[in-house]
Amino acid sequence: MNATDRHQKRGSVKRNDTFARRVVPALTLIGVSGGLLAALDRPSDGLETAVGPPLTTGTGATTVTVLPTTVPGSDPATTATTVAGTQNPATPTPAPTVAPVVETTVPPAPTPVSCGGMIPGPTIDTKYGPVQVQASVDGTGYVCSAQGVVWPTRDRESVDINNQAVPLLDQWAAYQHDASFSSISGATYTSKAYKQSLQAIIDAARA
Amino acid sequence: MLTMDDITLDDDVVSSDRTIPAPPASPMRRPRPSRLTDNDIAAALAAYVLVITGIWSVHGGLADLGAGWASAWTSITALSGLYTSAVALMALVLVARPKSLERRFGLDRMFVWHRVLGDSMGLLLGLHVFAAVVAWTADSGVKNALIDLTGGTPYMALATVGAALIGVVTITSLKSIRQKLAYETWYFVHMLAYAGMAISFGHEIYLGSDLANDTVARWFWVGAHAMVVALLIVSRWGRTAVAFVRPLRVSSIRHVNHDTVDIVVTGRGLRAREGDAGQFCFVRPLASGLWWQSHPFSMSAAPTVGRIRFTIKDRGDATRSITALKPGTRVMVEGPFGVVTPDVLDGAKALFVVGGVGVAPVLAMLERLGPDHEPVVLYRAHSEKDLVHLDDLRAAAERLGGRLLTLVGPTAKLAVSDPFSARVLSAAIPDVADRAVVMCGPDRLLHAARAGLRAAGVPKSRIHSEHSWW
Numbered sequence: 173m174n175a176t177d178r179h180q181k182r183g184s185v186k187r188n189d190t191f192a193r194r195v196v197p198a199l200t201l202i203g204v205s206g207g208l209l210a211a212l213d214r215p216s217d218g219l220e221t222a223v224g225p226p227l228t229t230g231t232g233a234t235t236v237t238v239l240p241t242t243v244p245g246s247d248p249a250t251t252a253t254t255v256a257g258t259q260n261p262a263t264p265t266p267a268p269t270v271a272p273v274v275e276t277t278v279p280p281a282p283t284p285v286s287c288g289g290m291i292p293g294p295t296i297d298t299k300y301g302p303v304q305v306q307a308s309v310d311g312t313g314y315v316c317s318a319q320g321v322v323w324p325t326r327d328r329e330s331v332d333i334n335n336q337a338v339p340l341l342d343q344w345a346a347y348q349h350d351a352s353f354s355s356i357s358g359a360t361y362t363s364k365a366y367k368q369s370l371q372a373i374i375d376a377a378r379a
Numbered sequence: 380m381l382t383m384d385d386i387t388l389d390d391d392v393v394s395s396d397r398t399i400p401a402p403p404a405s406p407m408r409r410p411r412p413s414r415l416t417d418n419d420i421a422a423a424l425a426a427y428v429l430v431i432t433g434i435w436s437v438h439g440g441l442a443d444l445g446a447g448w449a450s451a452w453t454s455i456t457a458l459s460g461l462y463t464s465a466v467a468l469m470a471l472v473l474v475a476r477p478k479s480l481e482r483r484f485g486l487d488r489m490f491v492w493h494r495v496l497g498d499s500m501g502l503l504l505g506l507h508v509f510a511a512v513v514a515w516t517a518d519s520g521v522k523n524a525l526i527d528l529t530g531g532t533p534y535m536a537l538a539t540v541g542a543a544l545i546g547v548v549t550i551t552s553l554k555s556i557r558q559k560l561a562y563e564t565w566y567f568v569h570m571l572a573y574a575g576m577a578i579s580f581g582h583e584i585y586l587g588s589d590l591a592n593d594t595v596a597r598w599f600w601v602g603a604h605a606m607v608v609a610l611l612i613v614s615r616w617g618r619t620a621v622a623f624v625r626p627l628r629v630s631s632i633r634h635v636n637h638d639t640v641d642i643v644v645t646g647r648g649l650r651a652r653e654g655d656a657g658q659f660c661f662v663r664p665l666a667s668g669l670w671w672q673s674h675p676f677s678m679s680a681a682p683t684v685g686r687i688r689f690t691i692k693d694r695g696d697a698t699r700s701i702t703a704l705k706p707g708t709r710v711m712v713e714g715p716f717g718v719v720t721p722d723v724l725d726g727a728k729a730l731f732v733v734g735g736v737g738v739a740p741v742l743a744m745l746e747r748l749g750p751d752h753e754p755v756v757l758y759r760a761h762s763e764k765d766l767v768h769l770d771d772l773r774a775a776a777e778r779l780g781g782r783l784l785t786l787v788g789p790t791a792k793l794a795v796s797d798p799f800s801a802r803v804l805s806a807a808i809p810d811v812a813d814r815a816v817v818m819c820g821p822d823r824l825l826h827a828a829r830a831g832l833r834a835a836g837v838p839k840s841r842i843h844s845e846h847s848w849w
Contacts, residue, residue: 191563191671198567201547202574205540212530212539299439299446333592354527355518358591360453364518 287316293373296365300324303365305373307345313374318345323362333359341366350374407682410653410715413483431465432458434596438589449517452510457589459507463500464583464600467576468607470496475607475614476716485718487845494552501549508542534581544575563672580604618713621648626665626709630686632702635767638693639736640702641679644710645686656681656721656743657817660714662689662701669700673713677819679739679768681746682715690767692736719817721747723843727815729754729781730808732799732828734820735765741819742768745775754781755808759798759824763787784808799827801834812836818844 290306297303301324308316320338324330337359344353351370355363435441435458443454473480473493480489515524523531530536550556551568560568583600584590590597627646634640656678663673679690693702704710721744729752731741741756748754754776760766766785773783784807786798797803804811816832818825825844832842 190668194561194563194671195567197564198571201544201568201571205544205571205574208543209536209540213536214530329592354523354532357532357586358588360518360588 286310287314290317290319291373291376292321293369295322296368298324298361298365300330300361301326303362303369305345305366305369307370307373309374309377311377313350313378315345315349315351315370315374318342318370318373320366323366334362337362338366345370404683404685407649407652407654407684409655409720410478410482413479413481415479415483427465427469430599431461434589434593434599435461438593438596440589449514452514452517456507456510456514457587459503459510460583460587461589463503463507464576464579464604466496466500466503467572468603470500471576471607471611475610476618477610477614481716482718485845486716497549497552501545504542504545504549532582532586534585537578538582541575541577541579544571545579548572548575619711622663622711622713627687627712629664629704629706629708629710631706632704635690636764638702639690639767640693641688641690642701642704643686643688644712649682649687650684652682652715654678654682654687654715656747657719657740658682658715658717659740660687660689660712660716663711663713664701664704665709665711666700666704673711674701675716677717677737677739677743678715679742681743687712687715690736690739690742717845719843719845720744723817724748724752724815726751727841728752728810728813730811730814730816731756732816732818732820732824732832733758734824735760736767737819737821737824738768738772739819741817742771742775744817745772745779748779750779752779752781754779755814756781756783757786757807758783759786759820761787761789797827797831799824799831801831801836804831804835815841816843818842 287308287310290308293305293307295302295304302322303320303324304322305318306321307318310316319342320334323334323338325334337356340356341353341363345351345366347353351367351374353367355367435454438457440454440457443450445451470493473489473496476486476489511528512521512524515528518524519527528535529539548569548571551560551565557565584597590600625646625648627644627648629642630645631643632640659675659677661673662676663670676689676691678687680686680688691701717740719740729748731744731754733741733756738758745754745756756772756776758766758769758772766787769783769785776783808814811832812835814837816828816837818828820828829842829844833839
């Protein structure tokens, strides 16, 4: 009703106001947000994991057995980025020759590791059901490979989730060579139990 | 008999007065009342709350609350996250100004609700972020939790920046800070809420386990967001786009006293609109220095399919440039909006309490009243020269068997200390308690008059005004 009075309340809009002056704070915020985003956005797991985890070898001619050559102490972040980049099927540039990228990220003299056979870990109970892992580790607790053997299958939802999550966890374990990887989102309980079971194997191997 | 001379003479008069001749006045189609009932709204809200709480509960949210410290906080994270977005969607529905809601409640109340929903969303977001940090700390320690939550996990960098943007928007909308900012500064920052919501959407679908693992819930969630975006496009941005594509033009501008002008805008775009006396429009002149500001102004004549008239007072700010517009200038006009029209009188005798340039909607409403209303207009102004359209007002009131009372002078110099006390009102208008009252003016006048009228026996349901909402 008192529409012009409303306007009075809207802050002092002075005649010398310009659009530029009023829009600067918002634009500044957009700039800061963009910078913050660029600084923060470095997912260490998850998306790449969900799409195609770093364990499996590359596609086609780029096939390089990447991960077994990684050793403890090498920077997993660097390797992960590179691997994700080279084997992403969506990458439009085909690499007809053997990709040299991996060689640059892998230390020249990998320490030889000797892993034994698969050792079963303890069964961990979650509220959805038990989880058990078997893994081959060396004497220092270095994980060569791991495999979920028991996981919750009580209902269809559990089956669906774990059919996706357990292979990812296997790959993460073999990629990271320990049990310190992040949980798979959407399968937190299985992930935690998986890591707990794997950690028990590692601890036993070290002892 | 019409001669050539008559026509020529007529054309001369028109062209000297306005650049665009006004089409014949046939009243604008009145807005159809909203068919929305209280039951509809209650049912929709109940269903909405039920579905969202249900999504959380069927995935074990309720059970997790009692399943230990970490589970409980994870569950709280999920629920507060769902409700942050749910509340934000409701706030956006209000922003879209759907006609069904606007005609029932009026924009002023909708803006108040928008503010309440916005504040609630800010609090829920704070809880969501806090609960997420606590839950992830329980899983992997503070350091890892912070790394994971601010970008270590996909979509979380976006969500973090989104939350920061929503935080800035919420803080700048706090009354104390909001008042220190120029309206447009605040407005442009406020627009970032759209960006904040958009970039936060990914983590809801990807990490929100209620949505990530449940196809039905996920489609409900995506569908709800898509519907709100569609509503915004059709109802809000669409109307702005139409106002831009088919702008009206200033056809005449005339000073009615030293600082107040009548601006008449015309255009073919008016034919499709619905409006009534007493309503207001958002006006954005497409002129240099003004195109980026939109201000609400009351219509001071009942709108017709050919023209809308505004009466605008120069307040020494942006309205001054509006009073200096040239005929022919293109103007984006959105609206009319507003729920205080002659219909609120419901056939009762009418009293208008007017302060200053609040006279505009009363001029328009008087055009639509009949003799049954016997309108009394109580017109308060600081000085004689601030009274505008006085003769029009008196003529309109007396034509309908009513009268015009003026109350002029600085508050301190008035003969009575409180001109809006029940005693004064009853003495001046003996049948005041039987009347329906419409008030238009500054907030202080509204408050004083409301108190006096209530004391004089006017029921609350018969006192009508639209409040300033910002």
